Amino acid sequence: MFLNFFFATITIAAAQNALPNDFLRCQQRDSKINDCLKKAVPDALRRMKDGIPSLSVPPLEPLLVSGMNIESGAGPVVITQIYKAIKMHGLTDSILTYYKADLKHYRLRTDSITPKLEFIADYVMKGRILVLPIQGKGVANITMVNLVVKHDLIGEPVVRDGETYMHIKDYKVKFVPGKVYLHFTNLFNGDKRLGDQMNIFLNENSDLVFNELKAAYEESLSSVFKTVTNLIFDKVPMKHIFTED
Ligand SMILES: *[C@@H]1O[C@H](CO)[C@@H](O)[C@H](O)[C@H]1NC(C)=O
Numbered sequence: 294m295f296l297n298f299f300f301a302t303i304t305i306a307a308a309q310n311a312l313p314n315d316f317l318r319c320q321q322r323d324s325k326i327n328d329c330l331k332k333a334v335p336d337a338l339r340r341m342k343d344g345i346p347s348l349s350v351p352p353l354e355p356l357l358v359s360g361m362n363i364e365s366g367a368g369p370v371v372i373t374q375i376y377k378a379i380k381m382h383g384l385t386d387s388i389l390t391y392y393k394a395d396l397k398h399y400r401l402r403t404d405s406i407t408p409k410l411e412f413i414a415d416y417v418m419k420g421r422i423l424v425l426p427i428q429g430k431g432v433a434n435i436t437m438v439n440l441v442v443k444h445d446l447i448g449e450p451v452v453r454d455g456e457t458y459m460h461i462k463d464y465k466v467k468f469v470p471g472k473v474y475l476h477f478t479n480l481f482n483g484d485k486r487l488g489d490q491m492n493i494f495l496n497e498n499s500d501l502v503f504n505e506l507k508a509a510y511e512e513s514l515s516s517v518f519k520t521v522t523n524l525i526f527d528k529v530p531m532k533h534i535f536t537e538d
Contacts, residue, residue, distance in 0.1 A: 310528050312337075313345060321396055321535045330392045334403070338385045350524050355380040355413075358517055363509040365420070370505035372420030372427060379414040383407055387442075396535060399448035399459055407440045416477065422502060427491060431479030439471030446522065456530040464519035466511045473499040 312318075317336050319329035344352040351357065358379040365372050384407060391404040416433040420426075445465040451458045475495045480488035495502055526534065 310530065311533055312525070312529055313340065313347075316340060318536045321532075321537055326394050326396075326535070327392045330394055330403075331389045334392070335388050335405075338387060342385050345525075348525055348528055350521060353521070354385050355382045356384055356517065356521075357381075358513070361414075361509075361513045363506060365505055365509065368505055370420070370422050370502055372418050372422070372506075374416060374418040374420075374506075376414040376416050376433065379412065382411040382413070383409045390441075394535070396459075396531075399450060401444070401446040401448070403444045403446075405442045405444065407442065408438070410437045410440050412436070418477075422495070422498070425491070425494065427480065429477050429480035429482075429488070431477060433478075434474070434476040436474040437468070437470040437472070438474070441469040441471075443467040443469070444518070448526070450531075451527075457532070458529075459526050459531045459534070461519055461522050461526055464515045464522065466515040466518060468507055468511055468514075470503065473503045475499055475502065 317329070317333035319326050319333050323329060338353065341350060342352065342354040344350050358381065359377070361376040361379060363372070363374040363376075365374075386409070387405040387407045389403050389405050391402070393402045395401075412433070412435040414433050415431075417430045419428040443466070445463075446461050447463040447465075448459045448461045451460045476492055477488070477495070480491050
């Protein structure tokens with residue numbers, strides 16, 4: 294009876310520190326590990342649409358981000374932007390075009406393509422683009438089509454209770470969007486004519502506008518990706534993510 298209870302407790306504890314059973318596994322020693330991960334990671338993303346409650350991984354569809362502040366300094370685009378209640382749609386439709394796992398050095402590199410990433414948020418902004426002043430407070434829709442993201446994950450081993458975990462200490466992200474669509478409601482205190490003109494102007498110059506803001510978006514997203522990855526990697530021992538046999 295006591296023993297049964299003991300084993301039941303251990304099994305539950307183990308189950309909480311494991312990837313869900315339906316996740317595809319890749320073997321560390323497999324010479325095709327990169328091909329395996331190219332399939333397994335997008336498959337895991339799709340299974341994480343509603344999150345993984347046992348690992349406290351939040352739903353990824355949409356992915357909620359509480360806030361993001363952008364202070365864009367010099368150059369043609371100088372805007373202070375505050376985004377709140379951010380919802381990102383589309384990440385789980387990503388596919389991977391490249392994967393390179395160097396597990397000996399705790400390094401993962403991958404390129405993904407997201408067909409359509411919609412970023413919807415409450416915004417407040419003030420500044421200027423080229424010679425035009427811009428200000429507003431409303432809802433922003435920044436949609437990136439065919440977004441290529443280059444991910445570079447730099448990890449380190451953390452040993453706890455005899456198990457090795459692969460903690461990600463640095464997660465670098467580079468964005469190369471195919472096309473960016475921007476729309477801000479309620480620009481210029483709701484002046485429809487000025488707001489419509491500015492939205493047209495922003496889209497005609499979307500490459501320029503996005504380039505100036507890209508670094509800030511990358512930084513915010515890399516912090517989100519790092520948090521989500523570590524929710525799994527800090528809890529599931531490395532040998533259960535990349536299996537040993
Ligand atoms: C955001 O903009 C994209 C591109 O214009 C559009 O397809 C999408 O429906 C918009 N989403 C919302 C919630 O307004």
